[in-house]
Amino acid sequence: MDNSYKIAIIGGTGKVGRHIVSRAIENGYQVRMLVRNPERLTLRDDRIEIVEGDIRNTETIRILIKDCQIVINTFGQPLKEQPIYSSVTENILEIMEDFQIDRYIGVTGGSLTIDGDRKSIINRVGAKMFELFFSNMMADKKKEWHILNNKKFIQWTLIRLPFIVESKEIGLVKENLTDMPGTKITNSDIATFIINQIRNLRYVHKAPFISN
Numbered sequence: 001m002d003n004s005y006k007i008a009i010i011g012g013t014g015k016v017g018r019h020i021v022s023r024a025i026e027n028g029y030q031v032r033m034l035v036r037n038p039e040r041l042t043l044r045d046d047r048i049e050i051v052e053g054d055i056r057n058t059e060t061i062r063i064l065i066k067d068c069q070i071v072i073n074t075f076g077q078p079l080k081e082q083p084i085y086s087s088v089t090e091n092i093l094e095i096m097e098d099f100q101i102d103r104y105i106g107v108t109g110g111s112l113t114i115d116g117d118r119k120s121i122i123n124r125v126g127a128k129m130f131e132l133f134f135s136n137m138m139a140d141k142k143k144e145w146h147i148l149n150n151k152k153f154i155q156w157t158l159i160r161l162p163f164i165v166e167s168k169e170i171g172l173v174k175e176n177l178t179d180m181p182g183t184k185i186t187n188s189d190i191a192t193f194i195i196n197q198i199r200n201l202r203y204v205h206k207a208p209f210i211s212n
């Protein structure tokens with residue numbers, strides 16, 4: 001891949017996504033970012049294009065990702081809302097297929113359990129609690145996982161995250177394909193890890209856990 005590529009970013013004003021835009025720019029990429037509320041933007045730069053709109057609008061997704069080579073999705077919503085993760089991801093992937101864009105990097109929670117996981121007892125109990133207390137969200141996140149699995153044309157990676165802390169980069173990220181290796185991670189470390197995944201195809205069609 002080439003650093004002149006343009007990255008479409010969804011959720012770039014959120015807790016997870018906040019540092020991704022600046023890390024992309026530092027690495028020489030162009031960015032097109034979906035923003036609902038421009039006043040939430042913390043960084044302005046000639047290399048950042050803004051698309052104002054809502055991810056629920058498929059025409060907005062088309063405008064956002066057209067001519068991009070990579071899509072990074074860190075969309076999030078309050079726990080009390082009816083979850084739309086799966087439909088958002090499905091719409092993005094379908095439009096990516098239309099435009100022949102083939103690299104997608106998304107995030108989800110560490111409580112998502114998939115075939116092949118070997119979670120510790122503590123993490124299994126934690127996942128069960130999430131399934132119990134946030135059953136709608138967890139069912140929707142599972143649906144998102146199945147949608148991704150049926151999209152083999154796209155080189156997707158779904159990163160499973162623990163609790164996010166707003167802090168400076170630590171620089172040490174633990175990675176594991178079958179269990180969460182820690183309890184938290186800084187959003188700066190997530191940003192660096194995600195931008196590195198553009199060139200590193202090790203986790204294509206996989207859902208790694210990461211933590212500090």
Ligand SMILES: NC(=O)c1ccc[n+]([C@@H]2O[C@H](COP(=O)([O-])OP(=O)(O)OC[C@H]3O[C@@H](n4cnc5c(N)ncnc54)[C@H](OP(=O)(O)O)[C@@H]3O)[C@@H](O)[C@H]2O)c1
Pocket residue numbers: 010011012013014015016017034035036037040053054055056074075076077078107108109110161162163164165
């Ligand atoms: N926070 C954590 O500790 C944590 C832990 C594990 C996994 N995760 C996962 O990480 C992801 C992001 O979580 P987060 O904590 O970063 O969420 P967040 O801080 O609430 O950020 C959500 C982002 O999505 C955008 N967004 C929400 N609804 C939108 C819409 N209708 N159209 C366009 N953009 C919209 C928000 O834009 P606005 O700025 O306009 O609101 C914001 O940029 C979720 O999948 C979550 O499950 C989070």
